[in-house]
Structure formats: C-alpha cells, structure tokens
Amino acid sequence: MLHSVQAGAKIPRPATLRESVIEAIQELIVSGQLKPGQHLVESELAELLGVSRQPVREALQQLSGEGWVDLHPGQGAFVHVPTVEEADQLLAVRALLETESARLAAQHASEEGVKRLRELCARGTAAVEADEIDTAVATNSELHALVTALSGNKVLAELAAQVARRVRWYHTPVARQRGMTSWREHAALIDAIEAGDGERAAHIMREHTEHTRASYMEQRAGEPVEPLPKPVRRRRPRTLSAG
Incomplete structure (x- = not known):
C-alpha cells in the first residue's frame, strides 16, 4: 500500500524561482553590492535578476523574517543594518x-x-x-x-x-x-x-x-547603531487654478 511508504522516499524537488531569488539577493547583500540600509526597489531587483516582481516580493518577505531585510510600512524594503x-x-x-x-x-x-x-x-x-x-x-x-x-x-x-x-x-x-x-x-x-x-x-x-x-x-564603534530610512514625502495633488 502506498500510504505505508514513508515521506522520506519523496524525490527532492529543484529550487523554486523564489528560492533562487532569495539566494541571489542574499549574495548581493553578503558581497556588499547591496549596502546595509539601502532601499530595495522591487522593480529594479526584478530587472537585475531577470524575473517578474512577484518572486522578488515573496523573497523580500522571507528575507525579512530571516533578518536580512527590514520592511517599513509605507516606505518599502531596506537591507538590514546589523546591530x-x-x-x-x-x-x-x-x-x-x-x-x-x-x-x-x-x-x-x-x-x-x-x-x-x-x-x-x-x-x-x-x-x-x-x-x-x-x-x-x-x-x-x-x-x-x-x-x-x-x-x-x-x-x-x-x-x-x-x-x-x-x-x-x-x-x-x-x-x-x-x-x-x-x-x-x-x-x-x-x-x-x-x-x-x-x-x-x-x-x-x-x-x-x-x-x-x-x-x-x-x-x-563610531557608526550609528541603526540609521533609519528617510521618510517618504508624499506630494499633494495639484489643483487647477481658476484663471
């Protein structure tokens, strides 16, 4: 009966696109090509890695959980600055x-x-x-x-x-x-x-x-512990003058 076969018999699957993107972003951080505190723009990373924005977004979420990336609501993702x-x-x-x-x-x-x-x-x-x-x-x-x-x-x-x-x-x-x-x-x-x-x-x-x-x-020793990302300045919608 197949149900009696142990789960360990499963064939190892190849790395998913998201896993490959995670690996690539980690390597960019480790090598210093992406600096601590640097803003990570999804579209730019997607173009650099030759993928769509979706796996980049998923990768940044996971990297945030692992301490490589910091996500700031309303501002985006930034390379983590180790304390x-x-x-x-x-x-x-x-x-x-x-x-x-x-x-x-x-x-x-x-x-x-x-x-x-x-x-x-x-x-x-x-x-x-x-x-x-x-x-x-x-x-x-x-x-x-x-x-x-x-x-x-x-x-x-x-x-x-x-x-x-x-x-x-x-x-x-x-x-x-x-x-x-x-x-x-x-x-x-x-x-x-x-x-x-x-x-x-x-x-x-x-x-x-x-x-x-x-x-x-x-x-x-002489560096700030954690530089905060600059706040995003939102432009007010322009209004047409009556003249």
Whole structure:
C-alpha cells in the first residue's frame, strides 16, 4: 500500500524561482553590492535578476523574517543594518563552533585534507597580495568550511553552515583591514592540524576568530547603531487654478 511508504522516499524537488531569488539577493547583500540600509526597489531587483516582481516580493518577505531585510510600512524594503549586539553574538557563537571544529580537525584530517587547506591558504594569500578582496573573502569562507568538514562531526558542520553566510557578510568590511595577518593565522592553524595538535589548533582558531570579531566591533564603534530610512514625502495633488 502506498500510504505505508514513508515521506522520506519523496524525490527532492529543484529550487523554486523564489528560492533562487532569495539566494541571489542574499549574495548581493553578503558581497556588499547591496549596502546595509539601502532601499530595495522591487522593480529594479526584478530587472537585475531577470524575473517578474512577484518572486522578488515573496523573497523580500522571507528575507525579512530571516533578518536580512527590514520592511517599513509605507516606505518599502531596506537591507538590514546589523546591530552591534547581534553581530557580536553571532561572531561569538561562530568562535565556539569553529574552535571545536579546529580541535576535531587536528584529530581526523587526512593528508589530502591538509593539502586542500594549504591550497586554499595559498589562493587566499595571493588574493590579498593582489588586493582582490572579494576572492579573499570567498576563499576564507571555503577554508573555514573545510576545517569544519574535516572535523568529522556532521552536526557541528550543519550548525556552522547556518551562520557561515552571515559571518561572511560581517567579515567582508574588515577583510582588507585584517589583510595578510589573517592568512598567517590560517597557515599556523593548518600547521597545528597537520601535526595533530588539537589543543593548539583550537587555541589558534579561538584567537583568529576573536581578532575578526574585534576588528568588526572596532569598525562599528563610531557608526550609528541603526540609521533609519528617510521618510517618504508624499506630494499633494495639484489643483487647477481658476484663471
């Protein structure tokens, strides 16, 4: 009987148009092409992404629920401006997850895994030397994701993946400031993982993530917490003169 078949047997469906639009808008925000506080005009986004306004409207609604977009009645949608507190909390959680990832990676990483880490480190270093910040940020995310994957803990990897995109959003503004120092820290981390020294790998990762958090907080220190969108000035209907 078909009714006895478990729901898990369903064939995974491809991403819907709305999901693809959500992904695209998130990437525009993370990469800095859409700035915090920027007004998001449905028609402009629809034209940019080559879709109709309906999936854009649906995407903005969902992104609002996930904290990427703020909806202001009568004014529209705006890219969320992370508060200092929420950024600090997320980066603190990231530090906990990735510190444990590094400790476990030192216990479980294979020679091939270490080789892949070194390749990413070399690519990231070259990107910083060439002042290719977007490439450096993307490679940084790849390297951290690989460390988590090498930990062998799937639950830890899933949790880290949930915060990874927002971490990349916070990291992008300070990537140039962190510069080559960040990649020297990566190299030291890889050395500890290759040596199988879990405690040292954890210590280096803890310090590394704290440096990024401190850089972000320092940059935000002089900024307003949340700039409000400018009110929309509505024009009064023009009246015809009697003359």
